[in-house]
Amino acid sequence: MLEVAALRAGYGPIEVLRGVDLAVGPGEIVALLGSNGAGKSTLNNNVSGLYRPFGGSIRFEGEEITGASSMHIVKAGLVQVPEGRRVFPNLSVRDNLELGSYRRGKPHRAANLERVLEIFPRLRERLTQSAGTLSGGEQQMLAIGRGLMGEPRLLILDEPSLGLSPLLVEEMFGLIGRLNRQGLAILLVEQNVVQSLALAHRAYVLENGRIALSGSAADLARDPDLRRSYLGH
Incomplete structure (x- = not known):
């Protein structure tokens, strides 16, 4: 459904994303993981048409939407729930x-x-x-x-667990799973690595504007580099 290829983006002269490749298929939950400042929200904002990328390609259901208006992108069925609720x-x-x-x-x-x-x-x-x-x-x-x-045909959730109590975080991830089982494709952008990998089908780890790791969520949950970086062991 969503294909991001060699995406370069940022703000003014500052390049934040340095050639990002990412894809979400029909019916998938794909997790995009990374610490604060890794470039997750920059990716969301470019995919959603809030900013125009420096280079690369964004396609949604086969249509090139790179640099399209946010109104056009929402009408196509790509909907973002932004960080901080708003x-x-x-x-x-x-x-x-x-x-x-x-x-x-x-x-x-x-x-x-x-x-x-x-x-x-x-x-x-x-x-x-x-x-x-x-x-x-x-x-x-x-x-x-x-x-x-x-x-939405594809829903982008930007840090949906941010600021919630542990009980509400459990509830939120349960809800995301239910929506997906009803057929909704979801790009889950999160810092909560453990629960995101438990829920997602596939995952990408974004570090310093580049994809550092990608693969099935189960494989990434066992990856020693990711465990050291994000789980402390």
Whole structure:
């Protein structure tokens, strides 16, 4: 579905990504792992059309989308749930969710809203509440629900476990697994190495703007270099 080839990107004169190759197939969870500053969010922002790459190619379902507008990319079905949730704090939960179908999914808005509320029953109880008054975990549910309202073909989740309690992290990863079993392809961008590798089919490790390791998630979980770097043993 998603093919990234020799991607170079950054900000102004600073090159952050130095020739990244990455792919996500239909029905896969692919984890993109790396520490802060490795270039994970830069990759997301270029794939999502928020920035224009310096070079390389990004294709989605066979269509070249390198440098396309974010609106075009969302309409094609590539939807990102950004790091830090970024809900609209002064709008209600319902309004936040409905905004997710602004560019895509509008004809099925009512059915999609019902589906999201079945996935996240806590949001149903808070539909009229301002999003800014929700807990961190509830805001993360809202951000993912808003992404699902756009009927994504591929969902990019940028650090969905960030700032959540261990119990909510377990719940979040369980939810991601359920969405995938329903057929949704997911690019999971995370620092949480252990749980990401337990959930994903394949994984890439990004270091200093380059892919340092890639392969099946099970193989990477056993890789001694990755264990030393990220797990401390």
